Amino acid sequence: MTPFAKPTPEEHAELLARIGPLPLRGRAWPRWIGVLAWLIMLLIAGRLMVTASSAAGQQVSPMVAAAVLVCFAALLVMSWGIWTSVTEISEYGLRQSWVTRREIPWDQIQSSKFIPLVASKKLVCFVQKGRPVTFQAGTPELQAAFAHISLIYRRRP
Structure with missing residues (x-):
């Protein structure tokens, strides 16, 4: 064999x-993993808003800011996938x-x-x-x- x-x-x-x-x-994915993913996304979003509204955030290159936003969008897609994914x-x-x-x-x-x-x-x-x-x-x-x-x-x- x-x-x-x-x-x-x-x-x-x-x-x-x-x-x-x-x-x-x-x-x-277990529900607690989905909840954890969304909590982490809320923390990251809050930190991004605090940084963007600070003096240091105003001096960031637009290219760097765009790259950070693209990465954040990718994390949002992953979190959404974790929350909605179904196995059959x-x-x-x-x-x-x-x-x-x-x-x-x-x-x-x-x-x-x-x-x-x-x-x-x-x-x-x-x-x-x-x-x-x-x-x-x-x-x-x-x-x-x-x-x-x-x-x-x-x-x-």
Whole structure:
């Protein structure tokens, strides 16, 4: 058996049955991470306003000010993505809305690894060609499903 042997159709059907009724949808990031992201954005916005209204802020180059505003806008987009992102497990495969859409059908997954970090529980799906695709689970149901997927789609000796 190759290190990337896929599960049998029976194992895959058992996995989908164990996950529960599909599609399974949930927040990609825990709510407290979204709240924390927005609190940090409020702090940064407040600090930017204080600095911009000070004497030192009036002397900043317009190019530097534009660069700071572009970076702040990028952080706003990331915070919005954290707050609104949804992960879905279906008969098709896995999907996650993000700044860009992440998706992978079941037949493209070669192996997977569940990474239980403090702030986010992740499932890294390795494909035959291309980069691995990472999905986040912000709900206990998705976290349990990720653990089951990782067990079935693990590298095999």
